Structures are given as C-alpha cells and as structure tokens.
Amino acid sequence: MNSIITHSPALLIAIPLFAAFITPLLSRIHRRARDGFVLIVLAATELLALLLAQDIYANGIRKYVFGATLPSLTHPGTMSIPVRIIFEIDGLSIFMVLISLTIAFVATVYSSSFFKKEDGLDRYYTLLLLVTVGMVGMELTGDLFNFFVFLEITSIASCALIAFWVDRGESLEAAFKYIVISSIGALFVLMAIGFLYGQYDALNIAALANSIQFTFIDKVALVLLLAALTMKAGIAPMHMWLPDAYGEAPPSVTIAVVAATQASLYGVLRVCFTLYGKGLRLNMAAVGWTLVGLGLLTIFIGVTMALVQRSLTRTIAFAAVGEIGYMVIGAGTALAAGAQNFATVALKGGVFHIFNDVLDIGLLFLVAGAIIYATKERDLNNLGGLAKRMKYTTVFFLIGLLAVAGMPPLNGFASKILIYESTYQLNPIISIIAILSSILLLAIFVKIFYSLFLGPELPHLRDVKEVPKGMLVAMAILATLIIIFGLFPGYVLQTIVDPAVAALSNPTNYINAILGGA
Amino acid sequence: MIYNIPYIAVIILIMVGLYAVVFKRNIIKMVMGITIIESGVNLFLVTLGYRAGGVAPIFTNLPEERQIPGQLVLPIPQALTLTSIVIGVAVLALMLALAIQIYRQYKTLDVTKIRRLKE
Numbered sequence: 001m002n003s004i005i006t007h008s009p010a011l012l013i014a015i016p017l018f019a020a021f022i023t024p025l026l027s028r029i030h031r032r033a034r035d036g037f038v039l040i041v042l043a044a045t046e047l048l049a050l051l052l053a054q055d056i057y058a059n060g061i062r063k064y065v066f067g068a069t070l071p072s073l074t075h076p077g078t079m080s081i082p083v084r085i086i087f088e089i090d091g092l093s094i095f096m097v098l099i100s101l102t103i104a105f106v107a108t109v110y111s112s113s114f115f116k117k118e119d120g121l122d123r124y125y126t127l128l129l130l131v132t133v134g135m136v137g138m139e140l141t142g143d144l145f146n147f148f149v150f151l152e153i154t155s156i157a158s159c160a161l162i163a164f165w166v167d168r169g170e171s172l173e174a175a176f177k178y179i180v181i182s183s184i185g186a187l188f189v190l191m192a193i194g195f196l197y198g199q200y201d202a203l204n205i206a207a208l209a210n211s212i213q214f215t216f217i218d219k220v221a222l223v224l225l226l227a228a229l230t231m232k233a234g235i236a237p238m239h240m241w242l243p244d245a246y247g248e249a250p251p252s253v254t255i256a257v258v259a260a261t262q263a264s265l266y267g268v269l270r271v272c273f274t275l276y277g278k279g280l281r282l283n284m285a286a287v288g289w290t291l292v293g294l295g296l297l298t299i300f301i302g303v304t305m306a307l308v309q310r311s312l313t314r315t316i317a318f319a320a321v322g323e324i325g326y327m328v329i330g331a332g333t334a335l336a337a338g339a340q341n342f343a344t345v346a347l348k349g350g351v352f353h354i355f356n357d358v359l360d361i362g363l364l365f366l367v368a369g370a371i372i373y374a375t376k377e378r379d380l381n382n383l384g385g386l387a388k389r390m391k392y393t394t395v396f397f398l399i400g401l402l403a404v405a406g407m408p409p410l411n412g413f414a415s416k417i418l419i420y421e422s423t424y425q426l427n428p429i430i431s432i433i434a435i436l437s438s439i440l441l442l443a444i445f446v447k448i449f450y451s452l453f454l455g456p457e458l459p460h461l462r463d464v465k466e467v468p469k470g471m472l473v474a475m476a477i478l479a480t481l482i483i484i485f486g487l488f489p490g491y492v493l494q495t496i497v498d499p500a501v502a503a504l505s506n507p508t509n510y511i512n513a514i515l516g517g518a
Numbered sequence: 519m520i521y522n523i524p525y526i527a528v529i530i531l532i533m534v535g536l537y538a539v540v541f542k543r544n545i546i547k548m549v550m551g552i553t554i555i556e557s558g559v560n561l562f563l564v565t566l567g568y569r570a571g572g573v574a575p576i577f578t579n580l581p582e583e584r585q586i587p588g589q590l591v592l593p594i595p596q597a598l599t600l601t602s603i604v605i606g607v608a609v610l611a612l613m614l615a616l617a618i619q620i621y622r623q624y625k626t627l628d629v630t631k632i633r634r635l636k637e
Contacts, residue, residue: 145598152605156612163616169623170634176616180539183552183609187559190602191532194559197595198566244635 008052009064009087012097012136015045020129027122035112038125042108042132046101053094057499061090061513063142086204088142090510091499092351096266098496099355100135102481103259103362104128106474110366111252113470114373124164130157131256135263142514144193144275145203147267148186154260155182155232162249162257174244181231181241188228195221206514209275209507218276225271226287232264235328236298239321243305246317251369252474254313255362258320262354265324269331269351269504277507288335292426295328296433303437306444311378312371315448316364319404319441323357326350326434330419333426334505342422347504349418352497356403356411356485363400363478367393370467370475371452377461380448385457389464394453396475401449403482405442411482414489524565531558545620545627549613556606560599567595 004011019041026034056062067084089097107128115121134154141147159182163175197203199218200211212218234242242261246254272287302322309315330350337343370393377383387394403410406417416438424431466472485492503510531554538551572591617627624632 145601149601149605152609156605156608159612159616163619166619167623169620169632172616172620172623173632173635176545176613176620179609179613179616180548180552183613184536184539184555186605187552187555190598191559191562193598194563194566194595197598203594248635 004048005051005055007064008048008055009062009089009140010066011048012045012052012140013133015041015048016129016136017133020126020133023125023129024122027125031121034122034125035108038108038129039105039112041129042101042105045132045136046098046105049094049097049101052089053098053496056089056091056094057495061088061503061509063088063513085146086142086206086514087140088206088510088513089140090503090513091496091501092266092269092503093139095351095355095496095500096139096263097136099262099358100132100139100259103255103358104132104135106362106366106477107252107256109477110255110369110471110474111250113468114250114252114369116468120164124161127157127161128253128256131161131260134158135260138263139266142205143203144196144205144208147205148189148193151189151232151264151267152183152186154263155179155186158253158257158260161253162245164250164253165248168248170244171248174241174248177241178245181238185228185231188224192221192224192228195224204514205270205275206511209277210511210515212276212278214276222271222276222287225275226268229264229267229271230294230328233261233268233328234298234321234324235294236301236321236325237294239298239301239324242321243314243317246320246365247311247314251313251365251372254317254365254369255358258358258361258365261324262358265327265354268328272331272335273504274507274510277504277510284335285338288332288337291332292329292336292423292430293332295325295332296430297325298322298328299325299434299437303440303444306441310380312368312380312383312448312452313365313378315380315444316361316368319364319444320357320361322437322441323353323361323404325437326416326419327353327357329423329430329434333419333423333430337422337426340425342425344501344505345418346422346426347501348493348497349415349422351500351504352489352493353412353415353419355496356415356482359478359482359485360400360404360412363396363475363482364404366471366475366478367397367400370471373467373471374464375461380451383452383458383461384455385453385461386464387453388457389461390453390466392466392472393475396479397449397453399479399482401442401445403486405445406438407442409486411485411489414486414493524561524568528558528562528565531555531561543629545617545629545632548629549610549617552613553606553610556602556609560602560606563595563599563602567591567593567599 026037064087065084068082134150137150159175159179163171165171195217196208200208202208231238299322302318306315306318327350330346333346334343403412406412420431535551535555539548569591575590575593
C-alpha cells in the first residue's frame with residue numbers, strides 16, 4: 001500500500017498510457033470489454049490521485065525522481081550534472097490532476113452510450129486516454145521541457161479527437177485551426193525554454209525559479225510563455241479557435257478539451273506564480289494588470305458573442321470563453337494586488353472557479369450532446385418543447401445554467417462571489433463588468449432554456465426519447481458535484497482549494513522542496 | 519559577429535514561417551510555414567548548445583588528446599532538439615492528414631473558401 005502511494009506520481013502517467021495502447025487490442029474481443037476496461041483504468045487512476053492528494057495534504061510537497069535519486073550521483077568522470085527528471089507535486093498540481101481525471105472519467109461514462117452506432121471507437125478511447133496522460137503529465141511535472149512534451153501530447157491527441165466526425169467539414173476546419181494555434185503556441189513555449197536554458201543552464205522549474213534574475217531575456221521568455229499559454233487557454237484576443245473546437249467536436253470530447261484548456265491555464269499560473277514567483281511582489285504588477293485587461297476582454301467577447309449564436313453548442317462554447325475570463329481576472333488581480341490581503345481571496349476565487357467552470361460548462365455540453373443525440377438537431381430555431389420528452393435532461397440543463405450564471409446556492413456562485421469581492425477592492429469597474437456579464441449570461445441561458453425545453457411541441461420532435469442511461473449517469477455525476485460544491489463551499493475551499501492557493505503564493509516552498517536538502 | 523549569424527538565421531526563419539502562416543491562403547503553405555518556424559526553433563536550440571572547441575558527446579568517438587569533462591559538450595540541447603523533431607513529425611503528419619480530409623470535403627485548399635464556420 002505504501003509503495004503504491006510512493007510511486008503514484010509515476011503510476012498516474014503509466015497506467016493510462018499503458019491502457020491507451022491495450023485498448024485497441026481489447027476492442028478486438030468485444031466492445032463492452034473495451035469500454036469496461038477504460039472505465040476501470042480511469043477509476044483506478046482517480047483513486048490513486050485521491051490517495052496521493054491525501055498524502056500531499058498531510059505531508060506537503062511530494063517529489064518523484066526518475067534517474068539519479070541524489071544530485072550528487074553523477075557519472076564518474078564525465079558529467080558534472082545528474083541525469084534525472086523530477087516530478088514535483090504540490091497542492092495546485094494535485095488539484096488540477098483531480099479535475100482532469102474526474103472529467104476524463106465522466107467523458108468515458110458518457111461516450112460508452114453516446115457512440116453506440118459509430119465505428120473507430122478503439123482509436124477514440126486510445127486518444128482520450130492520451131489526452132488524459134498529457135494533461136496529468138503537464139500538471140505533475142517539475143521540468144519545463146517535460147511540460148512542453150506533455151503539452152504537445154495533449155494538443156495532438158485532442159486535435160485528432162476534435163476531428164472525430166471526419167465526414168463533417170466543420171469538424172475538420174475546427175481541428176485544423178486548433179492544431180495551427182497549438183503547434184505555434186508550443187513552439188513559442190519551446191523557444192522560451194531555450195532562452196531560459198541558455199541563461200541559467202537548467203530546465204527544472206524550481207532551479208530556474210531560484211536563479212531567475214528578471215533580465216531583459218527573462219522578460220522576453222515570460223512574454224513568449226504567457227502569449228503561448230494564454231493562446232492555448234483560449235483567452236482573448238486569441239480565443240477564436242475555441243468556440244469552433246468546442247462547438248464542433250463530439251460533446252464527450254469537448255469536455256476533455258475543456259479540461260485540457262484548463263491544463264494550459266495551470267501553465268499560466270505556474271509560470272506567473274512559481275517560475276517568476278520570486279519577483280511576485282516587485283515586478284509582476286504590470287503582468288497582473290495585463291491579465292486583468294485580457295480577462296475582462298475575454299468575458300466581454302464571450303458573453304456578447306454568445307448572445308448572437310444560433311447553434312446550441314456554439315452558444316455554450318462562447319459562454320465557456322467568457323468563463324475563462326473570470327479565472328484570469330482572479331489570477332491577474334492577485335498579481336496586481338501584490339502584498340495586499342485581498343490578493344489571496346482573488347486567487348482563491350480564480351483557482352476554485354477552474355473546477356467550477358469545468359463542471360458547469362461540462363454539464364451544459366453534455367446536455368447539448370444529449371439533445372443532439374436525441375433530435376439530430378443543432379440549430380436553436382428547430383428545437384422546442386423538449387421538457388415533456390426529456391425530463392432528466394431538462395433538470396440537468398437547469399442546474400447547469402444556474403451554476404454557470406453564478407446563482408446561489410450552486411458552485412458558480414461560491415467562486416464568483418470571491419472574485420467579485422476581491423476585484424472590487426482592486427478597482428470597482430472590474431467587478432461591475434464581471435457581475436453584469438454574469439447577469440447577461442443568465443439571460444442568454446434562460447432564453448435558450450425557454451426555447452429548448454418549454455413552449456409548444458414541434459411536429460418533427462414528437463418521437464424524441466430520453467437518452468440512454470450512460471449519458472444520464474455522466475450528467476448526474478457532474479450535477480451532483482455542482483450541488484455538493486454549491487452547498488458546502490467552505491469545506492471544499494478548505495480541503496482542496498486552500499492548499500492550491502498556498503502552493504501558488506509561496507514559491508519558496510516549491511523551490512526548497514528540490515534545492516533545499518536532498 | 520560570426521557567432522551571431524545562426525541567431526539571425528533563427529529570427530529570419532521564424533519571421534518567414536509566421537508570414538506564411540498568417541498571409542498565405544493555401545493550407546499546404548500554412549503547414550510549410552509551421553514547419554519552417556519549427557526548424558527555426560530547432561536551430562536556436564542547437565546553436566545554444568554550441569561551444570567553441572567542444573567535442574560531440576559520443577564517448578567512444580573521443581579523440582585521444584581531448585580530456586573528458588572539459589571538452590565534451592553537454593548533450594541536453596541536442597536531446598531537446600531530437601525530441602522536438604520527433605514531435606514535429608507527428609504534428610506535420612496530423613496536419614497533412616487533416617489537409618487531405620479537408621480537400622475531400624471542400625474540394626479546395628484555399629482557406630478563404632473553407633468557411634462553413636462563421637462567427
């Protein structure tokens with residue numbers, strides 16, 4: 001038991017990676033065997049992550065070393081540097097890992113009944129597991145180049161998944177946009193890694209964070225890293241790939257891509273607060289204000305564009321763009337505020353909102369997928385009166401819309417109130433725009449709710465049936481989490497969010513875990 | 519000055535690649551642009567690893583008169599470049615596969631005509 005926990009950082013990567021390539025083989029036996037296998041693997045991985053989380057909350061930062069266990073173990077005579085790669089897991093990493101694995105699990109439950117009639121599913125599950133590996137890898141690693149490799153794994157696998165419906169031109173178009181954006185973004189990240197390596201002769205995040213000097217080249221690297229990662233996280237003005245990709249991919253893929261987007265956002269946080277964290281109180285205010293500005297722009301664009309969409313999935317996709325803005329203003333406020341004490345509140349709100357956003361937007365996308373599955377329609381004008389035929393789906397949509405608009409007592413409210421409260425102290429205008437956008441979002445979704453589920457039954461939708469159990473279970477998992485998070489925000493904040501925020505605000509702990517001692 | 523020529527080449531390659539991605543209308547040319555940016559970044563990494571008077575880090579190829587720690591260059595930038603090349607090939611294959619599928623659906627490779635997704 002203990003050795004499982006000791007090696008869990010490696011197992012978290014190894015198990016899904018191994019399973020990814022077993023899945024096509026099992027697919028030859030029976031499709032049920034394959035679906036069950038993927039579910040069991042992801043459930044086991046999630047369990048491991050929970051065990052690891054418990055260990056981290058009890059004993060602090062965990063590091064896991066591949067290669068030379070001690071820095072002094074160098075090859076005699078030849079090298080002066082130990083050959084090793086370090087995984088470093090703190091409160092934020094494990095928080096993000098839990099998000100990614102939960103979403104991957106829900107996506108698998110959903111796809112087991114969503115894709116009843118499609119073929120090519122053996123490859124689908126392989127890619128889904130690879131996306132999971134990529135996300136988890138990005139979040140666990142303590143090495144910048146490793147981060148780049150996992151970033152590329154995530155983008156390649158999610159691009160292939162976005163193009164899953166190859167016979168639809170729209171999916172291909174969205175996938176091509178996605179791969180162009182993400183490969184250019186990843187190359188910028190690699191360039192920035194080159195800059196940092198050239199200066200400090202290290203790739204380890206902790207070692208770099210310790211020696212960073214804020215020279216001109218460091219600032220160029222910071223700009224490159226932030227530009228690339230915010231582009232991949234779908235922050236305006238580079239958000240245009242996101243509604244296409246979210247809107248055209250199969251819904252179970254969309255929620256996996258939402259989680260992958262959050263992994264890029266994790267990259268933004270890690271770069272701002274840990275890698276450049278030593279200057280947090282001195283030099284980062286300008287970066288913070290830039291992030292706040294971009295966040296407000298993102299919220300504004302997302303919400304206004306959601307207003308004019310005619311397709312259900314694209315409306316939700318633009319709402320998702322808006323939601324990302326909230327996390328960014330949370331993080332930006334924390335940077336801009338410096339040492340003032342509302343910085344922690346802002347960061348808490350931003351980090352908590354990452355989980356909430358994945359749950360809310362994920363639930364809405366799954367409901368949209370259920371509607372597409374049942375009616376084969378995407379256009380809002382051709383849908384209506386579904387409440388009688390699809391009772392459970394209606395309830396889930398209602399929960400999702402209230403949560404996304406930040407209505408109490410659901411989870412969206414818990415994190416948004418923290419963001420409003422803290423941004424108000426930085427500048428009242430920020431929180432006013434954020435609150436107004438939230439209200440607008442509520443208006444949009446109430447309108448959609450009305451036109452989708454209420455009103456007279458449409459003649460061509462008379463024989464619509466409720467969706468199969470697997471999809472309902474997937475939606476129910478997300479809805480339950482939304483309600484639990486909404487009813488007990490204090491408990492959730494204390495258990496999982498506070499360690500994440502503490503990890504972000506004390507970069508010295510992250511550095512000392514590697515450089516101090518062993 | 520002579521040591522800076524590779525860096526200038528890096529900048530030129532990245533600029534040319536970005537130009538192709540942003541302004542070219544043919545999908546294949548955009549793919550080529552991305553590949554050119556990638557070459558630029560790889561060249562940058564390899565250039566970072568260059569040390570005057572260093573020897574390639576292949577243990578058995580070490581000439582007699584050279585000594586071991588001093589003149590053997592650290593192979594990390596080269597290892598990074600190799601990884602990056604492998605990833606680049608995967609991305610390139612995926613992009614070309616998408617281009618083929620897009621051509622089948624739209625009968626064109628002109629991005630201004632591939633616009634079923636409107637705002």
